[in-house]
Amino acid sequence: MTAATEVPAGRHGDGAAPVIFALATGAGRAAIAVMRISGAGSDAILRSLCGGLPEPRRASLRGIWRRDADGGQGVLLDRAVVLWFPGPNSYTGEDSAELHLHAGPAVISGVADALVALGARPAEPGEFTRRAFASGRLDLVQAEGIADLIDAETEAQRRQALAQADGAQSRLYEDWAARLRTALAHQEALIDFPDEDLPPEVEDELLGTIAGLRDEMQAYLDDGSQGERLRRGLVFAIVGEPNVGKSSLLNALAQRDAAIVSSRAGTTRDAIEVRVVLGDAPVTLVDTAGLRETEDEIEAEGVRRALFHVKQADCVIHVFSGAAVPDKVGPDSIMVCNKIDEVAAPPGITGISVRSGEGMETLRDVLAQRARDLTQGRAAAPLTRARHRAAIEETARHLARAADDAWPEVRGEEMRLAMRALGRLTGAVDVEALLDTVFGQFCIGK
Numbered sequence: 001m002t003a004a005t006e007v008p009a010g011r012h013g014d015g016a017a018p019v020i021f022a023l024a025t026g027a028g029r030a031a032i033a034v035m036r037i038s039g040a041g042s043d044a045i046l047r048s049l050c051g052g053l054p055e056p057r058r059a060s061l062r063g064i065w066r067r068d069a070d071g072g073q074g075v076l077l078d079r080a081v082v083l084w085f086p087g088p089n090s091y092t093g094e095d096s097a098e099l100h101l102h103a104g105p106a107v108i109s110g111v112a113d114a115l116v117a118l119g120a121r122p123a124e125p126g127e128f129t130r131r132a133f134a135s136g137r138l139d140l141v142q143a144e145g146i147a148d149l150i151d152a153e154t155e156a157q158r159r160q161a162l163a164q165a166d167g168a169q170s171r172l173y174e175d176w177a178a179r180l181r182t183a184l185a186h187q188e189a190l191i192d193f194p195d196e197d198l199p200p201e202v203e204d205e206l207l208g209t210i211a212g213l214r215d216e217m218q219a220y221l222d223d224g225s226q227g228e229r230l231r232r233g234l235v236f237a238i239v240g241e242p243n244v245g246k247s248s249l250l251n252a253l254a255q256r257d258a259a260i261v262s263s264r265a266g267t268t269r270d271a272i273e274v275r276v277v278l279g280d281a282p283v284t285l286v287d288t289a290g291l292r293e294t295e296d297e298i299e300a301e302g303v304r305r306a307l308f309h310v311k312q313a314d315c316v317i318h319v320f321s322g323a324a325v326p327d328k329v330g331p332d333s334i335m336v337c338n339k340i341d342e343v344a345a346p347p348g349i350t351g352i353s354v355r356s357g358e359g360m361e362t363l364r365d366v367l368a369q370r371a372r373d374l375t376q377g378r379a380a381a382p383l384t385r386a387r388h389r390a391a392i393e394e395t396a397r398h399l400a401r402a403a404d405d406a407w408p409e410v411r412g413e414e415m416r417l418a419m420r421a422l423g424r425l426t427g428a429v430d431v432e433a434l435l436d437t438v439f440g441q442f443c444i445g446k
């Protein structure tokens with residue numbers, strides 16, 4: 001007989017966070033499924049499941065048991081590799097464990113049921129990383145980098161996300177915060193001891209710091225949104241008059257028959273979207289209805305939608321055919337002359353024939369270069385989210401006001417507000433309301 005415990009193994013009294021669990025591996029047929037467990041009480045749960053605690057941080061093969069209510073031996077659920085990570089040296093900073101199970105649905109549900117019986121509860125999206133944040137193991141910007149790393153589809157996205165998870169942006173933002181903190185301390189001294197003879201350089205120096213920070217932040221914000229665009233992916237719209245070969249070009253770039261091609265003008269009506277990778281950035285190519293005046297109301301709706309996509313696009317690929325370059329072309333459009341197997345392209349224009357394949361290699365290079373220019377190369381630790389941009393804009397705005405105002409109290413207040421906005425960025429100050437939004441974007445098990 002084991003002593004009757006009032007509190008299940010995974011639930012500690014006095015308001016401690018409960019033990020959570022989730023599959024860290026994806027759904028679908030697989031050989032192995034990793035069940036992640038974290039929280040104070042994970043040790044007791046592991047003892048119950050495996051009959052003892054494995055050596056910390058060493059893989060070992062264990063039977064996984066569901067115990068009977070009367071404390072008997074119970075049922076063997078799986079024979080699995082088990083890892084025990086005592087806190088604080090774990091991903092979450094808490095006591096945690098991993099069960100590397102056979103990925104059968106009955107194994108997984110059997111283990112999940114056993115965990116619930118032991119007082120653990122299923123984790124919410126991002127909850128493991130949220131606990132890592134709560135333990136101070138990473139800041140908000142790094143946590144968002146981990147979410148991006150999980151979503152990264154291209155090498156450039158992966159590089160950007162990993163640098164962010166490793167703290168590249170956080171170091172820059174923390175450096176700004178540290179300089180601002182020092183300037184604010186000096187400003188507070190000027191406010192608190194106006195009659196003392198503080199050296200005049202103190203005020204000059206702090207004004208220099210404010211102006212310097214404001215300029216650095218402004219330059220950082222003027223980055224053409226490269227990091228945000230790389231994270232989100234680009235949209236390239238293919239537009240032009242009817243029948244010039246827009247849908248043919250989309251199919252050639254996508255290397256599949258996504259759009260209907262026909263010799264009749266006005267074939268495409270709905271916008272057709274295809275995801276490709278260009279210049280290491282994810283690009284959604286949008287094929288659109290040929291632009292012309294038309295009596296056909298369905299085609300007219302297609303034209304309306306085409307113009308909408310032109311406005312939304314990061315880049316417009318303007319296709320035409322024949323010797324005359326069209327007028328009314330957007331400033332950053334990439335001009336492409338198709339059907340050069342029939343009529344030569346005007347000088348200085350990228351000429352292609354989707355039919356013969358001529359010029360396609362060059363066009364791919366031009367598109368890849370544009371995609372790279374839009375997403376990479378400006379900043380070592382770029383802005384990657386609207387949330388970050390908004391916080392830095394707010395900081396810079398308060399710094400500009402602080403620089404403009406000679407009243408010590410007003411200047412001090414603006415500097416405090418700047419400090420707050422910057423603190424919310426990394427999660428150093430009053431972020432409780434933000435956390436659901438930030439961690440809700442994660443998948444379960446992260």
Ligand SMILES: Nc1nc2c(c(=O)[nH]1)N(C=O)[C@@H](CNc1ccc(C(=O)N[C@@H](CCC(=O)O)C(=O)O)cc1)CN2
Nearest residue numbers: 024034036057083085088089090091092098137146446
């Ligand atoms: N099996 C498994 N693989 C994984 C993870 C995991 O949780 N489990 N990760 C989860 O995202 C990533 C790796 N991240 C991790 C980060 C920290 C620690 C950790 O235990 N850190 C301790 C000890 C470090 C050490 O070995 O010296 C620490 O920092 O104190 C583990 C994984 C990717 N691969």
Ligand SMILES: Nc1nc2c(ncn2[C@@H]2O[C@H](COP(=O)(O)OP(=O)(O)OP(=O)(O)O)[C@@H](O)[C@H]2O)c(=O)[nH]1
Nearest residue numbers: 242243244245246247248262266267268290354355
């Ligand atoms: N000679 C020649 N014909 C081409 C070439 N590319 C496409 N075509 C033909 O041009 C016609 C129109 O092609 P689509 O791709 O449907 O043209 P579109 O611009 O999408 O036309 P809409 O959807 O009607 O606006 C088809 O008959 C294609 O086979 C090319 O490089 N050379």
Ligand SMILES: [Mg+2]
Nearest residue numbers: 246247267268
């Ligand atoms: Mg078409």
